[in-house]
Amino acid sequence: MAKAIFTLADLPDCIPVFPLPGALLLPRARLPLNIFEPRYLAMLEDTLKTPHRLIGMVQPVPVPGGRPGADTVRLHQIGCAGRVTALQETEDGRYLITLSGVCRFRMGDQREGFTPYLRAEVDWSDFERDLARVERDPGFDRDAFLEVLARFFAAAQLNSDWDSLKEAEPELLINSLSILCPFDPEEKQALLEAPTLETRRETLVTLMEFALRSGGDEGQIQ
Template sequence: MIRASDLPDVIPVFPLPGALLLPRARLPLHIFEPRYLALLDDVLKTPDRMIGMVQPDPNPKAQAPVDGPALHRIGCAGRLTQFSETEDGRYFVTLAGAARFRITEEVRGFTPYRRAAVSWTGFEGDLGQTEQDPGFDREAFLDLLSRYLVAKSLDTDWDSLKEAEDEMLINSLSMLLAFEPEDKQALLEAPSLSTRRETLVTLIEYALRGGDDTGIMQ
């Protein structure tokens, strides 16, 4: 288990719209852009092997202190746990979600990728044990999910869903279902597993209504 003292003060950040990483979850990535190949090479030389996944911020008032899109202030860092290289120099990697962070400032330097000074304060619970959701009505939730998957012509392994622990089920669906990047950010910033489940339910219900009502409060 990662300890708070193991977390670095500066990490490389990977802005990727719609890609959500959550603590104790795993995110596969296909890396091929030269700047992110350089990021990967540098991360492999560090003891913590941390990469910060963060969403670009579409708010026109958001400030981008360096070249590139403005970033949301909250992201999630993952530890590089698996990687394989193709013959043409691309990588398939897996990040294991460690903890969320808040960007305090971007760090200028000579790397082709972006780096940020980060604070882990307020997210200490991400480093603890698997989170529980005491108010979770699994039967009602799976019924709602079934209607969503039918509406989207999707299929899934229902046996695995039924057996999954609350956190794995809620976080995996939060990461995998095709929501807008700002909705993914809302799922990331949810302060507890219960509030993330409530947000997820709201997003699924909104999608089932066709997204043509008053929208979702962020």
């Protein structure tokens, strides 16, 4: 068995944090990002100088009547860190990057400093299982899962490569769909916080079935 890239002891106590509503990263999954704001360009530049190249993705907590883009926001306590594994610079100065999910974390104190972006102390100890090579879902019924998924995709007018879905490993399938499906940020957070792959799959099915029931006679999912 190949050695994991990181052990718990390898992970830093403080990382840059990127608050982004609706952006879900999970261990061993990939998240593409378009980096263009000056503060996040600075974050990326600093991150690439570190040996771990980790960025923490965390979702803001919705605040009724809150101003979008406000500098002071409440953040969910659980996020997921990803390692920058691909980077492409565009002609207009943006960066297209890919984060490969490493491990979830619990937010600690935010660090005050000279950087224009957020840095925070993080605690990885509750999520050491994320560092394994793969997570299993012993109760996974692919046929039943794909039947719900097909109805959800049809109602949401989404397309997919069904041959690939039929062959994908359960972890890759469940985590990729959790990232890609058009759920609300709080629903994405529930998928992130699911303690096991089995729980995440059950949550994913529940969200799809709820969306189907809420779609009305035309089956439209917003």
